[in-house]
Amino acid sequence: MPSNITTSAEAVLLDGENLRLEQVSAIARNFRKAELALPAKERMLQSRRLVEQWLQEGKVMYGITTGFGSLQHVAIPPEQMEQLQENIILSHAAGVGDPLPEDIVRAMMALRANALAKGCSGIRVEVVEALLEMLNRRVCPIVPAKGSVGSSGDLAPLAHMTLVLLGKGEAMYEGKRLAGGEAMQRAGIEPVKLKAKEGLALTNGTQFMSAIGLLALLDAEALAKTADISGAMSLEAVKGRSDPFLKEVNELRPFTGQIKCAGNISRLIKDSELIDRSEWLSRRKAGETDDRGHEESKIQDAYSLRCMPQVHGASREAMAFVRHILEVEINSATDNPLIRADLEKSYSAGNFHGQPIALAMDFLALALAELGNIAERRIARLVDKNHNFGLPAYLIDDSGLNTGMMLAQYTAAALVSENKVLIHPASGDSIPTSSNQEDHNSMGSIAARQAREVLENVQRIVAIELLCAAQAIGFRRRMGQAPGAGTAAAYKLIRQHIEQRQSDKDGAIHLDIEKAIDLVSSGECLRAVNLALAGDALD
Numbered sequence: 001m002p003s004n005i006t007t008s009a010e011a012v013l014l015d016g017e018n019l020r021l022e023q024v025s026a027i028a029r030n031f032r033k034a035e036l037a038l039p040a041k042e043r044m045l046q047s048r049r050l051v052e053q054w055l056q057e058g059k060v061m062y063g064i065t066t067g068f069g070s071l072q073h074v075a076i077p078p079e080q081m082e083q084l085q086e087n088i089i090l091s092h093a094a095g096v097g098d099p100l101p102e103d104i105v106r107a108m109m110a111l112r113a114n115a116l117a118k119g120c121s122g123i124r125v126e127v128v129e130a131l132l133e134m135l136n137r138r139v140c141p142i143v144p145a146k147g148s149v150g151s152s153g154d155l156a157p158l159a160h161m162t163l164v165l166l167g168k169g170e171a172m173y174e175g176k177r178l179a180g181g182e183a184m185q186r187a188g189i190e191p192v193k194l195k196a197k198e199g200l201a202l203t204n205g206t207q208f209m210s211a212i213g214l215l216a217l218l219d220a221e222a223l224a225k226t227a228d229i230s231g232a233m234s235l236e237a238v239k240g241r242s243d244p245f246l247k248e249v250n251e252l253r254p255f256t257g258q259i260k261c262a263g264n265i266s267r268l269i270k271d272s273e274l275i276d277r278s279e280w281l282s283r284r285k286a287g288e289t290d291d292r293g294h295e296e297s298k299i300q301d302a303y304s305l306r307c308m309p310q311v312h313g314a315s316r317e318a319m320a321f322v323r324h325i326l327e328v329e330i331n332s333a334t335d336n337p338l339i340r341a342d343l344e345k346s347y348s349a350g351n352f353h354g355q356p357i358a359l360a361m362d363f364l365a366l367a368l369a370e371l372g373n374i375a376e377r378r379i380a381r382l383v384d385k386n387h388n389f390g391l392p393a394y395l396i397d398d399s400g401l402n403t404g405m406m407l408a409q410y411t412a413a414a415l416v417s418e419n420k421v422l423i424h425p426a427s428g429d430s431i432p433t434s435s436n437q438e439d440h441n442s443m444g445s446i447a448a449r450q451a452r453e454v455l456e457n458v459q460r461i462v463a464i465e466l467l468c469a470a471q472a473i474g475f476r477r478r479m480g481q482a483p484g485a486g487t488a489a490a491y492k493l494i495r496q497h498i499e500q501r502q503s504d505k506d507g508a509i510h511l512d513i514e515k516a517i518d519l520v521s522s523g524e525c526l527r528a529v530n531l532a533l534a535g536d537a538l539d
Contacts, residue, residue: 013037014110014132016118019330021323025218028107028211033136036117036128043119044128046341051122051197054346055081062337062348063088063200072437085199089166092159092203095144100157100212102140102172107211109135109161111330112202119341120333121201130192131165131202137187142170142177143208149433150354150444153335154208157445162202167191204335206354210326212448213361216455217322219521220368223459224316225538226526227371228261230465231308232268233487234378235275235301237472238389242266242275244306257316260539262309267536268486268529274476275484302387304377311374318367325360354444358427361447365454369419372458375465376412382468383409395471395501402504405468408513412464415457422450422457456521463516466494466525474500489532490525 012023015037026032036044054061055078064081067074076084100108109131115121116128134141141164147156163169164180171183184191194202234240243249250262269275300306337346383405385393396404426447432439470491473483483491497519498512519525530537 011035012110014114014117015040016043016114016116016333017331019111019114021214021218021326021330024107024110024211024214024330027110027135028103028215031138034110034113034132036113036125036132040117040119041125043341044117044121044123044125047119047122047339048124050339050341050344050346055196061197061346064197064337081196082194085194085196086166088199088203089159089162089194090168092155093163093169095147095156095160097144097146100143100145103215104211105140105143105161106135107215108143108157108207109141111207111210111214112158112161112205114330115205115207115332115334116201118331118333120338121335122197122339123201124195124198127165127192127194127198127202130189133189134165134184134187137189138173139164139183139187139189140172141180142172145449148208148445149431150206150209150358150442150446151352151440152434152438153204153352154206154354154445155203157208158203158205162199165192165202166194201335204352206329206334206352206357206444209354209357209361209444209448210329212445212452213322213357213364214326214330216361216448216452217319217326217364219459220319220364220455221316221323222523222526223368223455223462223520224261224312224319224371225264226466226520227312227375227458227462228264228308228538229268229487229490229525229529230375230462230469231305231312231378232265233469233473233483233490234382234465235265235305235308236269236272236483236487237274237382237391237469237476238301238305238387239274239277240301240305242269244301245269245309250309253310255313255317257320258309258313260316261312264538265308267533267538269484270486272484272487273481274473277481302377302381304374304381308374311370315367315371318363322360322364322367325356329357353440354442355427358442358444358447361444361451362423362425362427365419365423365447365451368451368454368458369416369423372412372416372419372454372461375458375461376409376416379409379412379461379465379468382465382472388472391472391475395468395475396504397502404501404504405471405509408464408468408509411513412461415461419454419457422454426450459521460513460517463520464513466490466520467498467512467516470494470498471501486529486533486538489529493519493525493528 011033066072141161143160148154164171167181169180171180173183245262245265334351337348339346381387383394393399394404394406396402426443497515
């Protein structure tokens with residue numbers, strides 16, 4: 001038995017009905033084992049028996065006894081039906097571009113297996129079990145990132161996945177890129193010989209776009225909480241006000257996302273010596289008059305600070321919508337034709353069309369971009385001596401000789417501007433394929449890839465905010481002013497990895513930025529803060 005077979009204590013049972021997003025992530029990223037549930041096997045057997053019965057009866061069925069797409073009028077004789085199924089894999093594996101990361105390919109494999117487990121595809125149980133063996137033994141097909149228009153299923157990516165199942169194509173195995181047949185042989189898995197309907201069943205579906213979108217959403221949900229942390233640190237750095245985050249304020253506009261964000265920031269800044277501590281407020285309470293200028297006499301903070309619940313919260317509401325769409329999609333039958341064994345009928349329909357995912361992915365990209373937009377505005381305030389409430393220009397001593405965090409803000413601004421291009425809705429486009437038979441396509445795969453790219457950019461922006469806010473809080477600590485319990489945990493973690501910058505001689509700043517990005521994208525920053533908050537973790 002190969003040494004890298006997953007040995008997790010409890011397998012995820014795929015039944016086509018009850019798969020959760022977090023379970024897919026566990027399979028894709030933590031190598032949790034996946035198996036077919038017994039009821040799923042029974043449904044698959046029933047639908048397969050029906051396909052074989054119809055073949056014996058000579059029934060005309062799209063993609064089984066006919067060609068594909070605009071070639072649906074071409075009859076396929078019985079002796080060529082198996083070749084037809086292999087041909088669709090060979091001809092449809094037309095993807096281009098860089099290979100997808102392993103976690104996305106693994107998620108795609110798990111999602112396709114779950115869709116087939118629904119029992120509406122007419123595929124043999126042993127074919128899906130072979131696909132799961134690939135997953136469990138960590139044979140990862142090489143799948144190019146580009147080539148799907150998001151209707152008729154993610155045809156090209158799923159065909160590249162299936163090539164390896166047939167002992168063809170290429171795959172990663174034990175850290176090496178190998179011919180698909182060699183990878184299967186080394187893993188001890190017998191390649192599959194497809195029968196009628198099975199090539200079509202393996203390629204007709206939305207699992208490519210869903211896999212990208214699912215993992216991006218889970219990362220986005222974590223990033224929204226991390227943005228609350230970086231925003232709370234910025235609030236402290238400029239001695240902000242706590243009023244905008246009070247429960248009695250936010251319950252008057254009771255959006256769930258807004259209330260969660262406000263609650264998070266309130267917990268993060270609890271007992272902070274920097275919040276509600278402006279010198280003007282202290283003097284006013286003592287009966288003194290103000291004569292020290294606008295910044296010292298602020299009664300309310302800029303929008304990027306006091307409107308965090310409204311902006312971060314709106315992005316959270318969008319993510320909740322995307323989660324709903326994905327939860328439905330990953331437990332749906334999305335191929336064609338669909339087979340209802342209980343009704344003894346087959347249906348040529350359009351469940352493969354990716355429009356629900358396309359719209360959701362465009363919405364996710366927009367929601368993420370807004371988190372980046374507002375974070376960059378807070379970064380800009382931190383480095384601007386006219387708006388950072390008494391901190392040095394660009395958060396560095398001896399500014400002039402040193403430019404400190406100046407270019408960190410430039411980088412954040414560049415990422416924000418790049419996101420403005422990436423949030424152009426892919427779902428607003430369509431182009432016909434297959435001789436105009438497939439005359440409306442969703443572009444959901446492009447929307448998903450764009451959302452993932454925006455996610456990565458916003459992770460970088462939030463990381464830069466954490467870096468700048470920590471630098472600013474370092475100056476406040478020098479003055480004897482301590483942050484709140486939650487923000488203090490984030491500050492401590494950052495300082496464990498990145499030293500306070502004293503001058504430009506401290507090394508190239510991109511190295512600090514990369515370390516901060518890793519703290520965000522790995523989830524380490526969020527975990528450290530939740531650990532410090534004990535039983536009051538961020539929502």
